[in-house]
Amino acid sequence: MPSRRRTVPVAVRRIIDGDTVEIDQRSARGFLRVRLFGIDAPEVDQPGGWESAHQLQELLDVDDRLLLETVAFDQYGRAVGLLYWRRQGRRRSVNLGMVHSGHAFASTYHRSRAAVERLGFYRAERTARRHRRGVWANDPNPVRPWEHRRATRAPVPRRRRPSLRGCSLWILSVALVALILLAIFQRIE
Numbered sequence: 077m078p079s080r081r082r083t084v085p086v087a088v089r090r091i092i093d094g095d096t097v098e099i100d101q102r103s104a105r106g107f108l109r110v111r112l113f114g115i116d117a118p119e120v121d122q123p124g125g126w127e128s129a130h131q132l133q134e135l136l137d138v139d140d141r142l143l144l145e146t147v148a149f150d151q152y153g154r155a156v157g158l159l160y161w162r163r164q165g166r167r168r169s170v171n172l173g174m175v176h177s178g179h180a181f182a183s184t185y186h187r188s189r190a191a192v193e194r195l196g197f198y199r200a201e202r203t204a205r206r207h208r209r210g211v212w213a214n215d216p217n218p219v220r221p222w223e224h225r226r227a228t229r230a231p232v233p234r235r236r237r238p239s240l241r242g243c244s245l246w247i248l249s250v251a252l253v254a255l256i257l258l259a260i261f262q263r264i265e
Contacts, residue, residue, distance in 0.1 A: 084144055095112045
């Protein structure tokens with residue numbers, strides 16, 4: 077569950093896809109990739125992927141101050157966080173806006189289902205689905221991004237460890253053949 081951490085102002089350098097941005101770290105060196113917490117957007121090679129990235133771009137094109145609340149870091153070194161913009165003195169969640177627009181799915185990739193539910197992501201997804209927004213505009217059952225990744229990921233060949241049982245059976249077979257041949261040659265002589 078995201079705790080109430082201090083939010084820091086950020087400037088988005090570029091949109092990677094519908095749930096990942098690259099930010100300019102003002103207080104540190106370089107850029108940081110941020111995976112938006114609680115959502116999973118369609119991959120760019122699946123239906124709705126480019127539209128999702130475009131929707132995120134539109135949400136971030138506003139001339140408002142952006143704030144980032146970092147929740148964690150993932151195995152790829154990306155920050156996982158909630159991105160907010162301030163409008164008329166109120167803080168609004170970009171993450172929730174993506175789900176509400178139908179261009180991202182609620183996801184428990186980094187945290188528990190309870191935390192995602194508490195932040196309203198599942199409710200926003202149900203609303204988007206009911207109103208046929210985004211990925212639900214043409215398909216009532218779109219392929220979820222994690223299912224798409226699983227289906228398109230090249231299967232990793234499993235390395236077979238040599239079986240000692242098979243190896244010892246082979247050695248026994250060779251030894252048995254050697255003994256039989258030795259017995260045959262001794263009878264011939």
